[in-house]
Amino acid sequence: xxxxxxLARHRLEGEATLRIYRWVRPSLSFGRNxxxxxxxxxxxxRSLGVExxxxxxxxxxxxxxxxxxxxxxxxxxxxxxxxxxxxAVNGALLDALRALxxxxxxxxxxxxxxxxxxxxxxxxxxxxxxVVQGRKLVxxxxxxxxxxxxxxxxxxxxxxxxxxxxxxxxxxxxSPRSGPLASGTTLRELGAxxxxxxxxxxxxxxxxxxxFGGRWRVAEALTPEEAATADELEPRYLDPLRTWRR
Amino acid sequence: MARIPDDLFYTEExxxxxxxxxxxxxxxxxxxxxxxxxxDIVFLxxxxxxxxxSHMETFGTIEAVKAVSDLYAPVSGExxxxxxALEDDPSLVNSDPYGAGWMVRMRVSDPSELDALMSPDAYRxxxxxD
Numbered sequence: 001x002x003x004x005x006x007l008a009r010h011r012l013e014g015e016a017t018l019r020i021y022r023w024v025r026p027s028l029s030f031g032r033n034x035x036x037x038x039x040x041x042x043x044x045x046r047s048l049g050v051e052x053x054x055x056x057x058x059x060x061x062x063x064x065x066x067x068x069x070x071x072x073x074x075x076x077x078x079x080x081x082x083x084x085x086x087x088a089v090n091g092a093l094l095d096a097l098r099a100l101x102x103x104x105x106x107x108x109x110x111x112x113x114x115x116x117x118x119x120x121x122x123x124x125x126x127x128x129x130x131v132v133q134g135r136k137l138v139x140x141x142x143x144x145x146x147x148x149x150x151x152x153x154x155x156x157x158x159x160x161x162x163x164x165x166x167x168x169x170x171x172x173x174x175s176p177r178s179g180p181l182a183s184g185t186t187l188r189e190l191g192a193x194x195x196x197x198x199x200x201x202x203x204x205x206x207x208x209x210x211x212f213g214g215r216w217r218v219a220e221a222l223t224p225e226e227a228a229t230a231d232e233l234e235p236r237y238l239d240p241l242r243t244w245r246r
Numbered sequence: 247m248a249r250i251p252d253d254l255f256y257t258e259e260x261x262x263x264x265x266x267x268x269x270x271x272x273x274x275x276x277x278x279x280x281x282x283x284x285x286d287i288v289f290l291x292x293x294x295x296x297x298x299x300s301h302m303e304t305f306g307t308i309e310a311v312k313a314v315s316d317l318y319a320p321v322s323g324e325x326x327x328x329x330x331a332l333e334d335d336p337s338l339v340n341s342d343p344y345g346a347g348w349m350v351r352m353r354v355s356d357p358s359e360l361d362a363l364m365s366p367d368a369y370r371x372x373x374x375x376d
Binding site: 033126141 | 259291307311
Protein backbone atom coordinates (compact mmCIF):
# COMPACT_ATOMS: atom_id res chain seq x y z
CA UNK A 1 0.00 0.00 0.00
CA UNK A 2 2.88 2.33 0.86
CA UNK A 3 4.50 1.55 -2.51
CA UNK A 4 1.26 2.17 -4.42
CA UNK A 5 0.86 5.54 -2.71
CA UNK A 6 4.54 6.39 -3.29
CA LEU A 7 4.14 5.68 -7.03
CA ALA A 8 1.16 8.06 -7.09
CA ARG A 9 3.05 10.77 -5.24
CA HIS A 10 5.93 10.65 -7.73
CA ARG A 11 4.07 10.44 -11.03
CA LEU A 12 5.99 12.37 -13.66
CA GLU A 13 4.15 14.68 -16.04
CA GLY A 14 3.19 12.79 -19.16
CA GLU A 15 3.96 9.39 -17.69
CA ALA A 16 1.80 6.59 -16.34
CA THR A 17 2.87 3.70 -14.17
CA LEU A 18 1.76 0.10 -13.80
CA ARG A 19 2.78 -2.12 -10.92
CA ILE A 20 1.84 -5.78 -10.67
CA TYR A 21 2.45 -7.67 -7.47
CA ARG A 22 1.33 -10.48 -5.21
CA TRP A 23 1.23 -11.05 -1.49
CA VAL A 24 3.72 -12.88 0.71
CA ARG A 25 1.03 -13.76 3.28
CA PRO A 26 -2.77 -13.68 3.17
CA SER A 27 -3.70 -10.08 3.97
CA LEU A 28 -6.98 -8.35 4.60
CA SER A 29 -7.24 -4.77 3.38
CA PHE A 30 -9.93 -2.39 4.59
CA GLY A 31 -11.27 0.52 2.56
CA ARG A 32 -10.00 3.97 3.51
CA ASN A 33 -13.20 4.88 5.30
CA UNK A 34 -14.73 1.50 5.97
CA UNK A 35 -16.03 0.89 9.51
CA UNK A 36 -14.65 -2.47 10.66
CA UNK A 37 -14.79 -2.10 14.44
CA UNK A 38 -16.57 -5.15 15.82
CA UNK A 39 -16.60 -6.86 12.43
CA UNK A 40 -13.22 -8.57 12.77
CA UNK A 41 -11.29 -9.74 15.79
CA UNK A 42 -7.64 -8.65 15.34
CA UNK A 43 -6.41 -11.51 17.55
CA UNK A 44 -8.31 -14.13 15.57
CA UNK A 45 -6.87 -12.74 12.33
CA ARG A 46 -3.37 -12.86 13.78
CA SER A 47 -3.83 -16.48 14.87
CA LEU A 48 -4.77 -17.34 11.27
CA GLY A 49 -1.58 -15.64 10.06
CA VAL A 50 -3.54 -12.94 8.24
CA GLU A 51 -1.99 -9.47 8.00
CA UNK A 52 -4.27 -6.44 8.09
CA UNK A 53 -3.85 -3.08 6.39
CA UNK A 54 -6.03 -0.08 5.57
CA UNK A 55 -5.91 1.00 1.92
CA UNK A 56 -5.53 4.61 0.80
CA UNK A 57 -8.40 3.95 -1.62
CA UNK A 58 -12.13 3.62 -1.05
CA UNK A 59 -14.45 0.63 -1.03
CA UNK A 60 -14.76 -2.36 1.24
CA UNK A 61 -12.58 -5.17 2.57
CA UNK A 62 -10.61 -7.53 0.34
CA UNK A 63 -8.78 -10.69 1.35
CA UNK A 64 -5.61 -10.68 -0.74
CA UNK A 65 -4.07 -14.08 -1.17
CA UNK A 66 -4.01 -16.03 -4.44
CA UNK A 67 -4.50 -13.06 -6.69
CA UNK A 68 -2.75 -10.75 -9.09
CA UNK A 69 -2.77 -7.22 -7.71
CA UNK A 70 -2.37 -4.31 -10.08
CA UNK A 71 -1.83 -0.62 -9.44
CA UNK A 72 -2.03 2.00 -12.17
CA UNK A 73 -1.10 5.64 -11.72
CA UNK A 74 -2.45 8.08 -14.30
CA UNK A 75 -3.19 11.79 -14.70
CA UNK A 76 -6.56 12.47 -13.04
CA UNK A 77 -7.74 15.46 -15.06
CA UNK A 78 -11.13 16.34 -13.66
CA UNK A 79 -13.57 14.61 -11.31
CA UNK A 80 -15.15 13.18 -14.44
CA UNK A 81 -12.14 11.21 -15.42
CA UNK A 82 -11.91 8.86 -12.41
CA UNK A 83 -15.03 7.10 -13.66
CA UNK A 84 -13.69 7.17 -17.20
CA UNK A 85 -10.38 5.72 -16.01
CA UNK A 86 -12.25 3.07 -14.01
CA UNK A 87 -14.09 1.99 -17.14
CA ALA A 88 -10.94 2.10 -19.26
CA VAL A 89 -8.81 0.06 -16.84
CA ASN A 90 -11.57 -2.50 -16.47
CA GLY A 91 -11.88 -2.59 -20.26
CA ALA A 92 -8.15 -3.36 -20.46
CA LEU A 93 -8.58 -6.12 -17.89
CA LEU A 94 -11.44 -7.58 -19.96
CA ASP A 95 -9.09 -7.63 -22.96
CA ALA A 96 -6.45 -9.40 -20.88
CA LEU A 97 -8.99 -11.96 -19.68
CA ARG A 98 -10.15 -12.56 -23.24
CA ALA A 99 -6.53 -13.28 -24.20
CA LEU A 100 -6.52 -15.82 -21.37
CA UNK A 101 -9.69 -17.43 -22.68
CA UNK A 102 -12.17 -15.90 -20.21
CA UNK A 103 -15.12 -13.85 -21.42
CA UNK A 104 -16.01 -11.28 -18.80
CA UNK A 105 -18.26 -8.25 -18.86
CA UNK A 106 -18.74 -4.96 -17.07
CA UNK A 107 -21.34 -5.06 -14.28
CA UNK A 108 -24.49 -3.04 -14.90
CA UNK A 109 -25.37 -0.15 -12.56
CA UNK A 110 -26.76 -1.33 -9.22
CA UNK A 111 -30.00 0.02 -7.83
CA UNK A 112 -28.26 1.51 -4.83
CA UNK A 113 -24.71 2.40 -3.90
CA UNK A 114 -23.30 0.32 -1.04
CA UNK A 115 -21.75 2.49 1.69
CA UNK A 116 -18.15 1.69 2.67
CA UNK A 117 -19.51 -0.21 5.71
CA UNK A 118 -21.67 -2.61 3.73
CA UNK A 119 -19.51 -5.74 3.86
CA UNK A 120 -16.99 -7.42 1.61
CA UNK A 121 -15.86 -5.95 -1.68
CA UNK A 122 -16.35 -9.18 -3.61
CA UNK A 123 -19.85 -9.65 -2.18
CA UNK A 124 -21.65 -7.27 -4.53
CA UNK A 125 -20.30 -6.14 -7.88
CA UNK A 126 -20.61 -2.36 -8.26
CA UNK A 127 -21.39 -0.76 -11.60
CA UNK A 128 -18.47 -0.87 -14.02
CA UNK A 129 -16.65 -3.79 -12.37
CA UNK A 130 -15.40 -6.92 -14.12
CA VAL A 131 -17.74 -9.87 -13.65
CA VAL A 132 -18.00 -13.29 -15.26
CA GLN A 133 -21.44 -14.90 -15.30
CA GLY A 134 -22.56 -12.28 -12.79
CA ARG A 135 -19.78 -13.07 -10.31
CA LYS A 136 -17.05 -10.59 -9.57
CA LEU A 137 -13.56 -11.54 -10.74
CA VAL A 138 -11.76 -8.21 -10.28
CA UNK A 139 -12.31 -5.71 -7.46
CA UNK A 140 -10.80 -2.23 -7.79
CA UNK A 141 -10.67 1.05 -5.91
CA UNK A 142 -9.32 4.54 -6.50
CA UNK A 143 -7.60 7.49 -4.86
CA UNK A 144 -7.46 10.88 -6.53
CA UNK A 145 -4.68 13.14 -5.26
CA UNK A 146 -4.79 16.43 -7.11
CA UNK A 147 -3.85 15.74 -10.72
CA UNK A 148 -2.96 12.10 -10.11
CA UNK A 149 -5.18 9.07 -9.89
CA UNK A 150 -4.23 5.74 -8.33
CA UNK A 151 -6.36 2.73 -9.12
CA UNK A 152 -5.47 -0.63 -7.70
CA UNK A 153 -7.31 -3.89 -7.66
CA UNK A 154 -7.32 -7.65 -7.29
CA UNK A 155 -7.76 -10.23 -10.02
CA UNK A 156 -8.64 -13.45 -8.22
CA UNK A 157 -6.58 -16.42 -9.38
CA UNK A 158 -7.77 -19.04 -6.91
CA UNK A 159 -9.71 -19.39 -3.67
CA UNK A 160 -7.78 -18.06 -0.67
CA UNK A 161 -5.77 -20.42 1.49
CA UNK A 162 -7.51 -19.22 4.64
CA UNK A 163 -11.18 -19.14 5.57
CA UNK A 164 -12.18 -15.95 7.34
CA UNK A 165 -15.76 -17.13 7.75
CA UNK A 166 -15.13 -18.11 11.35
CA UNK A 167 -13.56 -14.82 12.40
CA UNK A 168 -15.91 -12.32 10.82
CA UNK A 169 -18.58 -11.08 13.20
CA UNK A 170 -21.69 -10.56 11.19
CA UNK A 171 -23.82 -7.78 12.48
CA UNK A 172 -24.88 -4.38 11.35
CA UNK A 173 -21.84 -4.16 9.09
CA UNK A 174 -22.70 -7.01 6.79
CA SER A 175 -24.95 -9.86 5.90
CA PRO A 176 -24.12 -13.56 6.42
CA ARG A 177 -23.22 -14.02 2.79
CA SER A 178 -20.78 -11.12 2.78
CA GLY A 179 -17.61 -12.92 3.77
CA PRO A 180 -14.45 -11.56 2.18
CA LEU A 181 -14.90 -13.63 -0.96
CA ALA A 182 -18.65 -14.15 -0.97
CA SER A 183 -20.07 -14.74 -4.43
CA GLY A 184 -16.86 -13.80 -6.27
CA THR A 185 -15.20 -16.13 -8.73
CA THR A 186 -11.60 -16.99 -9.63
CA LEU A 187 -9.63 -17.69 -12.83
CA ARG A 188 -9.16 -21.27 -11.68
CA GLU A 189 -12.89 -21.81 -11.21
CA LEU A 190 -13.44 -20.39 -14.67
CA GLY A 191 -11.10 -22.99 -16.15
CA ALA A 192 -8.40 -20.56 -17.26
CA UNK A 193 -5.08 -22.24 -17.25
CA UNK A 194 -2.83 -23.77 -16.40
CA UNK A 195 -1.25 -20.38 -16.75
CA UNK A 196 1.58 -18.89 -14.69
CA UNK A 197 1.46 -15.67 -12.71
CA UNK A 198 4.13 -14.22 -15.01
CA UNK A 199 2.05 -14.99 -18.11
CA UNK A 200 -1.04 -13.38 -16.60
CA UNK A 201 1.02 -10.36 -15.53
CA UNK A 202 2.47 -9.84 -19.00
CA UNK A 203 -1.00 -10.22 -20.55
CA UNK A 204 -2.34 -7.53 -18.21
CA UNK A 205 0.67 -5.29 -18.97
CA UNK A 206 0.11 -5.60 -22.71
CA UNK A 207 -3.62 -4.90 -22.41
CA UNK A 208 -3.11 -1.81 -20.24
CA UNK A 209 -0.42 -0.43 -22.57
CA UNK A 210 -2.65 -1.05 -25.63
CA UNK A 211 -5.64 0.66 -23.97
CA PHE A 212 -3.89 3.80 -22.77
CA GLY A 213 -0.93 4.16 -25.15
CA GLY A 214 1.59 6.87 -24.33
CA ARG A 215 4.49 6.58 -21.96
CA TRP A 216 4.12 3.67 -19.59
CA ARG A 217 6.55 2.56 -16.99
CA VAL A 218 6.21 -0.88 -15.47
CA ALA A 219 7.40 -0.35 -11.91
CA GLU A 220 9.46 -3.47 -11.41
CA ALA A 221 11.91 -1.50 -9.29
CA LEU A 222 11.29 1.77 -7.50
CA THR A 223 13.24 4.94 -8.17
CA PRO A 224 15.26 6.18 -5.16
CA GLU A 225 12.62 8.90 -4.60
CA GLU A 226 9.74 6.42 -4.70
CA ALA A 227 11.60 4.06 -2.36
CA ALA A 228 12.29 6.87 0.12
CA THR A 229 8.62 7.92 0.10
CA ALA A 230 7.45 4.33 0.49
CA ASP A 231 9.76 3.95 3.51
CA GLU A 232 8.36 7.18 4.93
CA LEU A 233 4.75 6.05 4.44
CA GLU A 234 5.24 2.48 5.66
CA PRO A 235 4.89 3.16 9.42
CA ARG A 236 1.48 4.75 8.77
CA TYR A 237 0.29 1.60 6.98
CA LEU A 238 1.70 -0.62 9.75
CA ASP A 239 0.08 1.43 12.52
CA PRO A 240 -2.73 -0.65 14.08
CA LEU A 241 -4.40 2.49 15.41
CA ARG A 242 -4.84 3.74 11.88
CA THR A 243 -5.87 0.32 10.55
CA TRP A 244 -8.53 -0.14 13.24
CA ARG A 245 -9.53 3.53 13.55
CA ARG A 246 -13.18 2.95 12.55
CA MET B 247 -26.74 20.41 -16.99
CA ALA B 248 -24.83 21.35 -13.85
CA ARG B 249 -25.94 24.41 -11.89
CA ILE B 250 -23.28 27.13 -11.61
CA PRO B 251 -24.71 29.97 -9.49
CA ASP B 252 -23.52 33.48 -10.27
CA ASP B 253 -22.81 34.54 -6.70
CA LEU B 254 -20.00 32.06 -5.91
CA PHE B 255 -16.25 31.75 -6.35
CA TYR B 256 -14.93 28.52 -7.96
CA THR B 257 -11.70 26.54 -8.14
CA GLU B 258 -10.14 24.25 -10.74
CA GLU B 259 -10.58 21.45 -8.21
CA UNK B 260 -14.37 21.90 -8.60
CA UNK B 261 -14.96 23.42 -5.21
CA UNK B 262 -16.87 26.62 -4.48
CA UNK B 263 -16.80 29.42 -1.93
CA UNK B 264 -19.99 31.15 -0.92
CA UNK B 265 -20.08 34.32 1.18
CA UNK B 266 -21.91 34.02 4.51
CA UNK B 267 -23.55 36.69 6.67
CA UNK B 268 -20.32 36.98 8.63
CA UNK B 269 -17.69 39.09 6.92
CA UNK B 270 -14.60 37.11 5.88
CA UNK B 271 -16.28 33.74 6.46
CA UNK B 272 -17.04 31.57 3.42
CA UNK B 273 -18.90 28.31 2.99
CA UNK B 274 -16.92 25.66 1.09
CA UNK B 275 -18.23 22.64 -0.79
CA UNK B 276 -17.99 20.84 -4.11
CA UNK B 277 -19.87 22.05 -7.16
CA UNK B 278 -22.96 20.53 -8.69
CA UNK B 279 -20.78 19.45 -11.64
CA UNK B 280 -18.36 17.67 -9.29
CA UNK B 281 -21.06 15.80 -7.37
CA UNK B 282 -22.58 14.67 -10.65
CA UNK B 283 -19.27 13.41 -11.96
CA UNK B 284 -18.30 11.72 -8.70
CA UNK B 285 -21.59 9.86 -8.36
CA ASP B 286 -23.19 8.77 -5.11
CA ILE B 287 -21.20 10.19 -2.20
CA VAL B 288 -20.91 7.60 0.56
CA PHE B 289 -18.46 9.14 3.03
CA LEU B 290 -16.75 12.40 3.93
CA UNK B 291 -13.71 12.92 6.11
CA UNK B 292 -13.79 16.53 7.29
CA UNK B 293 -11.60 18.57 9.66
CA UNK B 294 -12.63 19.90 13.08
CA UNK B 295 -13.63 23.48 13.80
CA UNK B 296 -10.52 25.36 14.82
CA UNK B 297 -8.22 23.58 12.36
CA UNK B 298 -6.26 25.86 10.04
CA UNK B 299 -5.17 25.19 6.48
CA SER B 300 -3.01 26.95 3.96
CA HIS B 301 -4.05 27.45 0.35
CA MET B 302 -4.35 24.11 -1.50
CA GLU B 303 -3.57 22.04 1.58
CA THR B 304 -5.70 18.88 1.86
CA PHE B 305 -8.50 19.49 4.37
CA GLY B 306 -10.42 16.27 3.96
CA THR B 307 -11.51 13.53 1.61
CA ILE B 308 -14.70 12.58 -0.17
CA GLU B 309 -15.57 9.00 -1.10
CA ALA B 310 -17.90 8.06 -3.92
CA VAL B 311 -18.30 4.36 -4.69
CA LYS B 312 -14.72 3.18 -4.02
CA ALA B 313 -13.12 6.39 -5.25
CA VAL B 314 -11.56 8.61 -2.61
CA SER B 315 -10.63 12.16 -3.63
CA ASP B 316 -8.70 14.72 -1.64
CA LEU B 317 -10.42 18.01 -0.82
CA TYR B 318 -8.23 21.12 -1.03
CA ALA B 319 -8.49 24.33 0.97
CA PRO B 320 -9.38 26.88 -1.74
CA VAL B 321 -7.96 29.66 0.45
CA SER B 322 -5.86 29.87 3.60
CA GLY B 323 -7.78 30.18 6.82
CA GLU B 324 -9.38 28.64 9.87
CA UNK B 325 -12.33 26.28 9.86
CA UNK B 326 -15.02 27.91 11.98
CA UNK B 327 -17.81 25.38 11.37
CA UNK B 328 -18.20 21.88 9.97
CA UNK B 329 -21.41 20.45 8.53
CA UNK B 330 -22.03 17.58 10.94
CA ALA B 331 -25.18 16.57 9.04
CA LEU B 332 -22.94 15.04 6.34
CA GLU B 333 -21.75 12.41 8.79
CA ASP B 334 -25.23 10.86 8.86
CA ASP B 335 -26.24 11.76 5.34
CA PRO B 336 -23.35 12.30 2.89
CA SER B 337 -25.85 12.19 0.02
CA LEU B 338 -26.76 15.81 0.88
CA VAL B 339 -23.69 16.69 -1.23
CA ASN B 340 -25.47 15.08 -4.19
CA SER B 341 -28.92 16.47 -3.53
CA ASP B 342 -28.03 20.04 -2.49
CA PRO B 343 -24.32 20.82 -3.03
CA TYR B 344 -24.70 24.58 -2.60
CA GLY B 345 -27.09 24.37 0.35
CA ALA B 346 -27.45 21.52 2.85
CA GLY B 347 -24.42 19.77 1.31
CA TRP B 348 -21.90 22.45 2.35
CA MET B 349 -18.79 21.04 4.02
CA VAL B 350 -16.98 23.65 6.08
CA ARG B 351 -17.09 27.38 6.78
CA MET B 352 -13.67 29.04 6.69
CA ARG B 353 -12.48 32.40 7.97
CA VAL B 354 -10.21 33.61 5.18
CA SER B 355 -6.83 34.74 6.49
CA ASP B 356 -5.61 36.39 3.29
CA PRO B 357 -8.48 38.04 1.36
CA SER B 358 -6.17 38.61 -1.63
CA GLU B 359 -6.37 34.85 -2.32
CA LEU B 360 -10.03 35.35 -3.29
CA ASP B 361 -8.83 37.29 -6.35
CA ALA B 362 -7.16 34.16 -7.72
CA LEU B 363 -10.38 32.12 -7.64
CA MET B 364 -12.47 31.53 -10.75
CA SER B 365 -15.53 33.52 -11.73
CA PRO B 366 -18.76 31.67 -12.64
CA ASP B 367 -18.02 32.32 -16.33
CA ALA B 368 -14.48 30.96 -16.08
CA TYR B 369 -15.80 27.89 -14.29
CA ARG B 370 -18.49 27.37 -16.96
CA UNK B 371 -15.72 27.40 -19.52
CA UNK B 372 -13.67 24.90 -17.50
CA UNK B 373 -16.50 22.39 -17.39
CA UNK B 374 -17.54 23.06 -20.98
CA UNK B 375 -20.90 24.64 -20.15
CA ASP B 376 -20.31 28.16 -21.43
